[in-house]
Amino acid sequence: ILNVEQSPQSLHVQEGDSTNFTCSFPSSNFYALHWYRWETAKSPEALFVMTLNGDEKKKGRISATLNTKEGYSYLYIKGSQPEDSATYLCASPLFSGGTSYGKLTFGQGTILTVHP
Amino acid sequence: DAGVTQSPTHLIKTRGQQVTLRCSPKSGHDTVSWYQQALGQGPQFIFQYYEEEERQRGNFPDRFSGHQFPNYSSELNVNALLLGDSALYLCASSDGTSGEQFFGPGTRLTVL
Numbered sequence: 001i002l003n004v005e006q007s008p009q010s011l012h013v014q015e016g017d018s019t020n021f022t023c024s025f026p027s028s029n030f031y032a033l034h035w036y037r038w039e040t041a042k043s044p045e046a047l048f049v050m051t052l053n054g055d056e057k058k059k060g061r062i063s064a065t066l067n068t069k070e071g072y073s074y075l076y077i078k079g080s081q082p083e084d085s086a087t088y089l090c091a092s093p094l095f096s097g098g099t100s101y102g103k104l105t106f107g108q109g110t111i112l113t114v115h116p
Numbered sequence: 117d118a119g120v121t122q123s124p125t126h127l128i129k130t131r132g133q134q135v136t137l138r139c140s141p142k143s144g145h146d147t148v149s150w151y152q153q154a155l156g157q158g159p160q161f162i163f164q165y166y167e168e169e170e171r172q173r174g175n176f177p178d179r180f181s182g183h184q185f186p187n188y189s190s191e192l193n194v195n196a197l198l199l200g201d202s203a204l205y206l207c208a209s210s211d212g213t214s215g216e217q218f219f220g221p222g223t224r225l226t227v228l
Contacts, residue, residue, distance in 0.1 A: 004158075032215055043120065044206070044219040089158055093215070103149065103172050104208075104217060106158030 004092055006107035013080050014115050020076045021110040023090030027071035034104060035064055035075055036089040044089060047075075080114040087111050118143075120209050120220035128226045129197050137192045137223045141209030147171075148190040149217060150182060151206040159206055165190050194225075202227045 005024045013019050025033060032051045038044040048057045053068040061078045077084055091104040121140045129135050141148050147166045151159035161174035165184035184190045188209075194201055204224050208217035 006158075034216070036219075041221070043221045046216055046218065049216050091158070103161035103164060103174060104151075104159075105161070106151075108156070108158045 004090060004094070004105050004107040006088075006090060006110050008110060009108065010111040010113070012113045012115065015080060015082060017080050017114075018076065018078045019080055019112065020074050021088060021112075023073045023075070023107055025071050025073075025090075025092045026094060027069060029094075030068045030071070031093050033066055033073050034091045035073070036091065037062075038087045038089060038109070039085075047088075077112070080112075082114045082116050085112055085114045120207060120218050122205075122207050122220040122223050124223060125221070126224045126226075128228065130228050131197055131199060133197050133227075134193065134195045135197060135225060137194075137205050137207075137225070138189065139192070139207030139209075139220060140189045141207075142218050145209035145211050145218070146188050147210045148184060148188065149208045149210070150190070150192045151208065152176075153204040153206060153222070155203075162192065197227045199227050201225065 007022050032049055034049050035047040036044040037047050048064050050066040055066040057064050064075045066073045087109040089106055089109045091106040094105040120142050123138045139148055149164040150162040152162055153159040162176050162180055163173045163182055164171045168184045179195045181193045204222045206222045207220045210217045
């Protein structure tokens with residue numbers, strides 16, 4: 001894989017369901033993986049920055065795991081609520097000479113809709 | 117702390133015109149990056165400014181230029197606008213150490 005890719009493109013779940021989606025990235029020259037939540041008409045909000053293989057981070061009902069050897073990260077939402085409806089973006093500083101302050105390459109995002 | 121702010125919120129221009137978008141970084145941040153988000157795509161990196169110099173650039177033509185001021189605020193200029201330049205333009209700031217970028221709400225540019 002040469003780019004950052006996300007799946008699925010969109011997801012509709014019922015309130016209370018748990019859900020997860022995937023971010024794939026090049027496993028070579030990995031530096032960091034960022035997850036953002038982007039609600040309509042607002043700024044993208046940083047959720048996690050992950051750097052170590054096997055990393056697992058949690059923020060309330062949202063958690064993420066990282067596998068740098070196979071080049072993927074999962075984002076999990078437990079007990080989805082309507083306010084979780086947003087676009088979830090992942091990004092990695094590819095081709096930045098191994099620096100985290102370089103340009104972020106984003107996936108196309110997963111649009112999550114949680115129905116009451 | 118106001119976070120990252122951008123102006124204007126929306127802008128409508130016609131083909132061939134020039135546009136300037138503005139960004140004020142989060143307090144304490146010295147690095148500003150610009151991204152273009154077209155419909156249905158993830159944000160695409162345009163360029164990054166640090167110490168008033170362009171540090172990195174993405175695959176955008178020379179019609180896209182920028183500037184960073186001594187107070188770390190930044191401008192994005194686009195000349196000879198094309199219909200395809202219609203997009204949401206996002207600004208992100210960082211402190212150059214943690215790697216975490218904080219985004220503004222964006223400027224929606226429509227080119228007619």
